[in-house]
Amino acid sequence: MTGTQPATQYIDTTRPHPARVYDWFLGGKDNYPVDEQLGRRITEIDQGAVRAARANRAFMHRATRTLAEDGMRQFLDIGTGIPTEPNLHQIAQSVAPDARVVYVDNDPIVLAHANALLRGTPEGVTEYVQADARDPGAILEQAAQVLDFGRPVALSLIALLHFVADEDGAHAVVSTLLDALAPGSCLVLSTMTADFEPENVKKGIAAYAAGGVTLVARSRDEVAAFFEGLDLLDPGVVPVADWRPTEPPDGAGPVSLYGAVGRKP
Known part of the structure; x- marks a missing residue:
């Protein structure tokens, strides 16, 4: 797997990168001044941006825990981002120490942190693949070295698809990945x-565009379209903070991210 190879790719510190901006939102240290500048510009436009990032992270934690408690033992996380504890594998393996997790990202700085991502339980497996979400075939080929696609897999696409427009193949990426997964996958x-x-959101999209990053916002119906043919778990497609919350809301106001979990019949 490529996660064990040294990080030799060039890290461009002259342009903001979504993973590093997200890291700044979460209070991380693995970002550069250009990322912080964009992050501050976004928070000036939308003071709830940091809260939204945290709500999104909490949604991932709750969804992962829910599936692990329901018996899921394999996880494929695409668009991993910079490690921020607890990571997906830490949540899954805290419930099921034998869980197998494959992380995927195309950012060289994430590869540089692969060792942190790979610290899982002795009983389980945690691996990292350096690949682009727009090349699902390559992802599946490499992930198959760790995951058994004859058994259910939880496919996590957390805060990823708003960087992939429909005309750039967002639906084809999701359908290709889901087609390769066994019934019972999520x-x-x-x-x-x-x-x-x-x-x-319009101003935020413009700020990202000025930094060279393309964003796309989708309506609830457009998000639901990604789950066509799947059985949605309650409560369906909802703002991420409203998906089976376990704690009171972190502040007032809306969170401009939808989240959902669907199971392949």
Whole structure:
């Protein structure tokens, strides 16, 4: 697996990168001034941006724990981002120490942190693949070295698809990945919406575009389309903070991210 190879790819510190901006939102240290500048610009536009990032992270934790408690033992997380504890494998393996997890990202700085990602339980397996989400075939080929695609897999696409427009193949990516998974597999997805704060989201998209990053916001119906043919777990497609919350809301106001979990029949 490529996760064990040294990070030799060039890290461009002159342009913001979504994973590093997200890391800044979460209070991480693995970002550069250009990422912080964009992060601050976004928070000036939308003071709830940091809260939204944290709500999204908490959604991933709850969805992963729910599936692990329900018997899921294999996880494929695409668009991993920079390690922020607890990571997906730590949540899954705290419930099921024998869980097998494959992380996927195309950012060289994530590869540089692969060793942190690979610290799992002795009973389980945690691996990292350096690949682009727009090349699902390559992802599946490498992940098959760790995951048994004849058994259910939880496919996590957390805050990823708003960087992939429909015309760039977002639906083809999801369908290709799901087609390769066994019945009982699950799709865990969160993505940005302009349903609640259209002006703020529009300004945020423009700020990212000025930094060279393309974003797309989707309506609830457009997000639900990714789950066509799947059985949605309750409560369906909802703002991430409203998906089976276990703690009181972190502040007031909407969170402009939808989240949902669907099971392949």
